[in-house]
Amino acid sequence: METREKLCRAALDAMNEVGYGRFATEDVAERAKVSRGALTHQFSSRNQLIIAAYDYLMTSWEHGWGQIARYPKRLEPVEVTDLLWNNLYRSPHYVASLEIMLAARNDDELGKGIRAIMVRWSAHRDRLIAQLLGTSASDKKTRQFVQMNLCVLRGIALNPNFSSETSSNVQGKLVEEWKRIVTSDFHFTTKP
Amino acid sequence: METREKLCRAALDAMNEVGYGRFATEDVAERAKVSRGALTHQFSSRNQLIIAAYDYLMTSWEHGWGQIARYPKRLEPVEVTDLLWNNLYRSPHYVASLEIMLAARNDDELGKGIRAIMVRWSAHRDRLIAQLLGTSASDKKTRQFVQMNLCVLRGIALNPNFSSETSSNVQGKLVEEWKRIVTSDFHFTTKP
DNA sequence: ACAAACAAACAGGGTTGTCTGTTTTTATGT
DNA sequence: ACATAAAAACAGACAACCCTGTTTGTTTGT
Numbered sequence: 001m002e003t004r005e006k007l008c009r010a011a012l013d014a015m016n017e018v019g020y021g022r023f024a025t026e027d028v029a030e031r032a033k034v035s036r037g038a039l040t041h042q043f044s045s046r047n048q049l050i051i052a053a054y055d056y057l058m059t060s061w062e063h064g065w066g067q068i069a070r071y072p073k074r075l076e077p078v079e080v081t082d083l084l085w086n087n088l089y090r091s092p093h094y095v096a097s098l099e100i101m102l103a104a105r106n107d108d109e110l111g112k113g114i115r116a117i118m119v120r121w122s123a124h125r126d127r128l129i130a131q132l133l134g135t136s137a138s139d140k141k142t143r144q145f146v147q148m149n150l151c152v153l154r155g156i157a158l159n160p161n162f163s164s165e166t167s168s169n170v171q172g173k174l175v176e177e178w179k180r181i182v183t184s185d186f187h188f189t190t191k192p
Numbered sequence: 193m194e195t196r197e198k199l200c201r202a203a204l205d206a207m208n209e210v211g212y213g214r215f216a217t218e219d220v221a222e223r224a225k226v227s228r229g230a231l232t233h234q235f236s237s238r239n240q241l242i243i244a245a246y247d248y249l250m251t252s253w254e255h256g257w258g259q260i261a262r263y264p265k266r267l268e269p270v271e272v273t274d275l276l277w278n279n280l281y282r283s284p285h286y287v288a289s290l291e292i293m294l295a296a297r298n299d300d301e302l303g304k305g306i307r308a309i310m311v312r313w314s315a316h317r318d319r320l321i322a323q324l325l326g327t328s329a330s331d332k333k334t335r336q337f338v339q340m341n342l343c344v345l346r347g348i349a350l351n352p353n354f355s356s357e358t359s360s361n362v363q364g365k366l367v368e369e370w371k372r373i374v375t376s377d378f379h380f381t382t383k384p
Numbered sequence: 385a386c387a388a389a390c391a392a393a394c395a396g397g398g399t400t401g402t403c404t405g406t407t408t409t410t411a412t413g414t
Numbered sequence: 415a416c417a418t419a420a421a422a423a424c425a426g427a428c429a430a431c432c433c434t435g436t437t438t439g440t441t442t443g444t
Contacts, residue, residue: 003423019298020213024399037425046400102291105353106211119356144369147355151366154354155347161297162346163339164311174343177336181373195389216433229391238434 004042004052006032011053015096020103025049051113054100057093058121065128075132077186078179081149083132085175089157098158133188145186152178196234196244198224203245207288212295217241243305246292249285250313257320267324269378270371273341275324277367281349290350325380337378344370 010032014023025046029039043049064087075083088094104114123137129146130137137143156174163170202224206215217238221231235241256279267275280286296306315329321338322329329335348366355362 017298019295020211021215021295022298023213025401026399035425037427038423040401041423041425044401099294101353102294103211103213106209106214115356118354122356144365147351147357147362148366148369150354151347151351152344153347154350155343155345158346158350159339159343161293162310162342164307164314165339170339173336174340177340181377184377185373217435218433227391229393230389232435233389233391236435 003032003034003038005056006034007039007042007049008053008056010034011049012057012093012096015050015053015099016093020099023050023099047107047110047113050100050103050110051117054097054114055117057097058117061088061091062121062124065125069128069131074134076183077133077145077188078183080129080132080145081153081175081179081182084149085153085156089153094157135188141188145188149182195224195226195230197248198226199231199234199241200245200248202226203241204249204285204288207242207245207291208285212291215242215291239299239302239305242292242295242302243309246289246306247309249289250309253280253283254313254316257317261320261323266326268375269325269337269380270375272321272324272337273345273367273371273374276341277345277348281345286349327380333380337380341374 007028011023011028014028014031018027025039026036028049029036032039039049043052068083068087091097100114101118104111126137126143126146130139130142133142133145135142153175156171156178159165159171159174199220203215203220206220206223210219217231218228220241221228224231231241235244260275260279283289292306293310296303318329318335318338322331322334325334325337327334345367348363348370351357351363351366
């Protein structure tokens with residue numbers, strides 16, 4: 001594997017495990033089994049590394065979703081919810097993406113880079129979802145549906161970090177509950 | 193105001209503005225207009241300061257909710273949703289609480305302190321909500337309703353940091369949408 | 385006088401960015 | 415095919431910086 005890729009993966013792992021606060025380039029180099037010199041050669045600064053790692057993650061999501069969109073089948077709203085949950089929020093590096101976006105909030109330099117990538121990914125995602133639903137990405141109802149799903153699933157994905165619940169599979173039940181709501185509340189298909 | 197309180201407030205402000213990553217005790221002392229010596233006298237370590245600030249915030253929430261629970265009126269589910277949104281997720285220091293809890297994920301010492309406070313607050317909150325609904329905090333349906341609301345509103349609260357949307361008041365619309373769903377999907381009141 | 389609160393200086397650890405030197409790959413001319 | 419020059423990639427050392435925790439001394443209140 002290329003050095004850059006190894007470093008991006010290691011950076012995401014580190015971000016997942018230790019969080020932005022304790023994230024250190026030294027640690028990343030070690031995880032990637034690469035010298036610190038190699039890292040500094042590839043990435044001129046810590047922020048550059050983080051931006052590259054984020055870009056790597058978003059690109060991998062884009063590829064994954066590109067495959068999904070090949071299915072010619074038209075999906076029901078609840079199937080889109082399922083897709084989002086299984087292919088985004090259960091991604092092993094979801095927490096990393098969260099840490100990075102939260103950090104980008106305060107750092108202008110980092111924020112600029114991250115935002116550009118996020119805009120690209122968002123557009124890609126929304127276009128694919130609209131395609132799967134058989135609607136347009138600029139359709140108001142579609143946008144609202146997508147926004148709502150992103151919010152709800154994000155909140156559920158974070159639940160383990162915010163809840164004192166210890167019982168198993170709380171997330172699964174919450175997702176099921178939300179899917180039930182989606183099934184009964186959201187409809188896009190034209191009448192037969 | 194007492195030094196401890198000034199420091200806790202300043203710590204929450206700092207956590208809000210710069211995030212856990214750039215959070216520094218020096219900065220907190222400056223914001224509180226207090227010498228660093230005073231800070232170290234009150235809090236033996238950085239983690240102790242963070243824990244105290246978190247405790248201060250949770251206690252303030254408990255006081256605020258204590259006032260609300262005095263109203264003898266029984267609330268509809270959607271009114272509880274409204275209450276949660278306006279009294280928790282729109283709290284000026286909500287992001288601070290989020291940063292702290294995310295940081296507590298990796299730091300054992302910090303995590304132990306934060307978790308204890310969170311358990312206390314969660315129990316307090318759930319008990320009050322059940323009281324307002326006229327149900328029991330151990331009631332399964334009630335717990336599910338509360339959990340779901342916390343997740344959804346959390347996701348909505350975070351939306352500005354994760355969305356490329358620039359249009360105004362997206363959050364407001366999402367909350368309205370969720371309230372509509374709550375109104376039609378959740379019922380606790382016994383039939384008349 | 386005693387203890388708590390405060391003020392400020394200090395040293396130490398850890399992390400980043402830079403710098404210098406070495407190895408490997410690529411390009412080029414014969 | 416071979417030699418050689420140039421560029422890219424890598425390795426490691428270094429200094430500078432920031433932040434924390436500690437320590438020592440001063441003020442204030444009881």
